[in-house]
Amino acid sequence: MGPAKAEGKLSEREAKAWRRSHELEKCSPQEGTWKPKAKEYSSGPMSADVCTLQQIMKDKVSYTTGKTVSGCVSRSTVGGPQEVHVLQVKMEKEMEHFQLNVSSAGRTTPPERKVLFVIICDKSCRVTVHSADLHPTFVSNNMVDGVTHNVSSTFEHISDELLVQRVKEHYEGITSFTKLENPNHIHFRVGEDASSPEDCIVQSGFNARRYLQTEFLVQEVKGCTSPSAKKGKEAHILHVQQGPEETSSQPVEVKVNVVCPEAKLLQDLKILLILQSQPNVTWNIDTQRTVSIMASGKYWITIFPSRPLDENVLPDNEQGLISLARERGFDDIASYTDIPSATHVTLELHRCEPEVKTPPPTPTQHPETVNIVQAFFSLSRPWKCMDDSIEIVMLKTTLQGLNAHVTDITLQDPRCRAEQNKTHFVLKRYLGDCHTELERGSQAKNKLILTLASSLEKVEVPLECKLPQELHLQLYRTQDFKWPSTTVLEVNKAAYVQVSFRAGIAQTHLKVEECSLQAAGEEPQQLLIQPVAALSQAVTILKPTEATLGRELHRFSFVYSLAGGGPFPPCATLSCRVTLPFNDSTIERKLEVTLQDTRPPPSSLGIEAVVGITFAAFLIGTLLTAALWCIYSHTRPMAKMQPVSTNAPASESSSPNHSVGSTQSTPCSTSSMA
Secondary structure, three states: OOOOOHHHOOOHHHHHHHHHHHOOOOOOOEOOEOOOOOOEOOOOOOOOOOOOOEEOOOOEEEEEEOEOOEEEEOOOOOOOOEEEEEEEEEOOOOOEEEEEEEEOOOOOOOOOOEEEEEEEEOOOEEEEEEOOOOOOEEEEOOEEOOEEOOOOHHHOOOOHHHHHHHHHHHHOOOOEEEEEEOOOEEEEEOOOOOOOOOOOOOEEOOEOOOOEEEEEEOOOOEEEOOOOOOOOEEEEEEEEOOOOOOOOOOOEEEEEEEEOOOOOEOOOOEEEEEEEOOOOOOEEEEEOOOEEEEEOOOEEEOOEEEEEEOOOEOOOOHHHHHHHHHHOOOOEEEEEEEEOOOOEEEEEEEOEOOOOOOOOOOOOOOHHHHHHHHHHHHHHOOEEEOOOEEEEEEEHHHHHHHOOOEEEEEOOOOOOEOEEOOOEEEEEEEOOOOOOEEEOOOEEEEEEEEEEOOOOOEEEEEEEEEOOOOEEEEEEOOOOOOOOOEOEEEOOOEEEEEEEEOOOOOOOOOEEEEEEEEEOOOOOOEEEEOOOOEOOOOEEEOOOEEEEOOEEEEEEEEEOOOHHHOOOOOEEEEEEEEEEOOOOEEEEEEEEEEEEOOOOOOOOOOHHHHHHHHHHHHHHHHHHHHHHHHHHHHHOOHHHOOOOOOOOOHHHHOOOOOOOOOOOEOOOOEOOOO
């Protein structure tokens, strides 16, 4: 399972590592290419130790198949008013739940074609339906999506053949009949095939893979170990009995997941995976861990898909496969699973690092004080569970009579610490944080950790509260719906709305009838969405979201703009009306929001205004300069504007007496007549 080179070529170093990790025998090397040789193994046990398989609970094995208990298809609805699909389900226990995914992928019939499902359970069961692109109709003797759809009693407690006959007579045709036992998840592709037989003739072990794939949880995963088993070294054996029609088709997809959601994932883990089936069955293995593999047919590793690895000849019985694992040094048979037929198999192994337990500190606080503090907080219950958060408010003066000064309050996660002011401890955190656990979708559990000043001792108080089972309407600023929500609606910016409902273990499947926004002083209200579509280009229905924190969620976004750009109102009311299918009741929730204008202020100038003002200033300056020059040139001294007079003859200018009535002027002065 080492790194694969292009065209199957490995370096000498990589080839050695690859061969050693799979314990394969070396053939003659040709240009660095290695080919594993098939090995044969004995089926007898190595020792007198006999592995007695017993049920284990820590691991989960599921598989997907198209095989059914019985079934058939027919073309009798072609040309009729609707497709008619019958699902007959046998359940091991009362009130079991399964999911039904209905799609029209690859469907050749028109999308508006009506589809009817008749679902018959032999015991009380609940069905959750997911159908993104279809709106099928259901009749059933049990609850489908929280609603009971009555079915004719003539369809119950009869043979498969008679059920098919009566459905065909009642609905004037039948498209498919499928019988299943204890399904977990059904993937159903609707559609009709004109090449199907006219009559739906029930066949035992019918392969419905053309239109159906069913996921089953293995009810009894078995295993065994021995006293000599080494920790962190385990074998997992899958014995898959494929039918003749599946052995030569696509590979069986095998996925190995190692998980530890609540702590650190176990790192030092060696896994041997043994895959046994008919010799011509091939395997495609998907795993992110280092896994040693032995398979009865050729197999591929998903992360190294360039070349298949050759098969081993394996025993075809339980004890032989167990002995094989022990020969390889894997005495811990962590799981042994018989699977009748499958296209996909998933092993989910729950493996965590061992918890390092530190000894509790020696208590120095008087036991009575600890008991009093615990009792006080348990009775006063200063916490409150909201739809998506936990709130704690503790008045400090109420703690004065405890003879124990509380200096700090946290939840189980020490990072979730209460803030303090002069009068209160206050903490508000998201419900999905702080190691808070949800039970049955309606109960929150955590612990209050109190620090006492006298000894810095930690006192634990269990925190439990019931979550509100009601409709909630919340507004968010960002498309990731990041907690906390807001009550401020920004004008001309996208706002994100979430409608949520928590109903505990019951399945609700809300139907959002409409959502609207009513701004103060505006008439009429602005309708945002109706059941199937947005009512404006400014509104976007967001992709359906899986339930979080035990709630069903519906989300959309919208942009609120003011027509004509006038002044905006100070507030508005956002409201949504929904229908609860389990009792057909209608609920409306309203959220008062404050409007915040994100438009630029009116005094702000655009680039056009700036250019206009600059040009006007330039023009005014030019005109002023020209005017000043004109004034100056018309008002300067006259002598500078007139030519100097011609000098008189020398005899006259030298005479002391001037002619009577004459004048004489110079550039600096003037003389007048005496």
